[in-house]
Amino acid sequence: MNVRKTALSLLRDAEAGDKYIALTLDGYLNANPCDARDRALLSTLVYGVTERRVTLDYFIDALAADPKKVGARMRQILRLGLYQLMYLDRIPPHAAVAETVALGKSAGERAFLNGILRGYLRRGAEIPLPTDPIERRAVEVRENNFLRLLPRVGHIAFARVLHFVSARERERHYIFIAELRFELFGLNASAVDSRGRARL
Secondary structure: OOHHHHHHHHHHHHHHOOOOHHHHHHHHHHHOOOOHHHHHHHHHHHHHHHHOHHHHHHHHHHHOOOHHHOOHHHHHHHHHHHHHHHHOOOOOHHHHHHHHHOOOOOHHHHHHHHHHHHHHHHHHHHOOOOOOHHHHHHHHOOHHHHHHHHHHHOHHHHHHHHOOOOHHHHHHHHHOHHHHOOOHHHOOHHHEOOOOOEOO
16 A cells, blocks of 8 residues: 555545545545554544644745645645654654655656755744744644634634634534534524524
């Protein structure tokens, strides 16, 4: 199994089909048994990239000359590469770069991937985090921990944090508002529909 290629495929499938990554990964593993080592790395990459997406995208945007020109597929590959460099100490940097660059389909793509990843190795530690405390917190925390911020920072600040996550992730947060009994943006019970989704 090419673990990184499989991780890329699963992440892209989940994103394109608006699916939960856990269901996508479980479905793949049930249909494609693999050894424990590959299974562990695949799970680490898929869940890690999903959880750290805001942070990874921030650094991709900081490293790319024109972030708007980084397509969805290339961005997913860069997320995989940066996640390994930033969070998986047991994988040597040269191996993480080489395996990630190999996911490029053309010489041009591979050169671009190599440039971004090696750029992170050269100056990643020098890239400043946002000076705004809310924006900084959005980059520092995991996406699935955003709701924990609400009681601590208040509705207005939390709204600004949500600005930095995708529309799909914001939708997930709204769905759980009723269950968590939070009043996002000053909403009361009458402003939440039968699925616990905010009526905005």
